[in-house]
Amino acid sequence: xxxxxxxxxxxxxxxxxxxxxxxxxxxxxxxxxxxxxxxxxxxxxxxxxxxxxxxxxxxxxxxxxxxxxxxxxxxxxxxxxxxxxxxxxxxxxxxxxxxxxxxxxxxxxxxxxxxxxxxxxxxxxxxxxxxxxxxxxxxxxxxxxxxxxxxxxxxxxxxxxxxx
Numbered sequence: 001x002x003x004x005x006x007x008x009x010x011x012x013x014x015x016x017x018x019x020x021x022x023x024x025x026x027x028x029x030x031x032x033x034x035x036x037x038x039x040x041x042x043x044x045x046x047x048x049x050x051x052x053x054x055x056x057x058x059x060x061x062x063x064x065x066x067x068x069x070x071x072x073x074x075x076x077x078x079x080x081x082x083x084x085x086x087x088x089x090x091x092x093x094x095x096x097x098x099x100x101x102x103x104x105x106x107x108x109x110x111x112x113x114x115x116x117x118x119x120x121x122x123x124x125x126x127x128x129x130x131x132x133x134x135x136x137x138x139x140x141x142x143x144x145x146x147x148x149x150x151x152x153x154x155x156x157x158x159x160x161x162x163x164x
Contacts, residue, residue, distance in 0.1 A: 075095055077095050080145070080151050081150065082152075084154075086157055086162065090111065099140060099141070100139050113161060119135075126154070126156070128151070
C-alpha cells in the first residue's frame, strides 16, 4: 500500500469507496451484487430469490394501480405536456377519445385545483398554438392535436393560482 492511501481506498474516491465500486455498493460487494446477497459468488438461495421476486411484483402492482386507470387501458394514447407561465410542467397521458374538456378537467384535478374548471373570470386559460381552448370543447384530442407529435398546452396562470 502506498503512503497516505488509508486502508486501500483511493484518494479522491467519495465516501471511502474503493476502485470498481458503484454508488450504493457496500465494501466487499462485487459488481452485479445486490444488498443482501451473501457469499463471494453473489448468489441468493432459492427462498431469498422467491421473496425478492414477490416484493418486486408487489411494487409493480402498486405502481400500476396507483396510476390513472385510463393509462393502463389498451389502445392508442397521447402525451400532452402542460406548461404553466410560472414554470411548472406536467406530462399527462390520455387515451384517444378523451375530449379537450376532459383533458383540461383532469389536469386541474391533478394540480389540485378542480374548482378552476369552467372558470369564467379569465383567472386561468389554456393556450394551444396561441389559441385559447374552451372548457366545453368536446373535440377528441387525436383530432384536436392531429398534426402534433408532442402537443403542448400553455397554462396561462397570471394570478399564480396553480403555483410553481
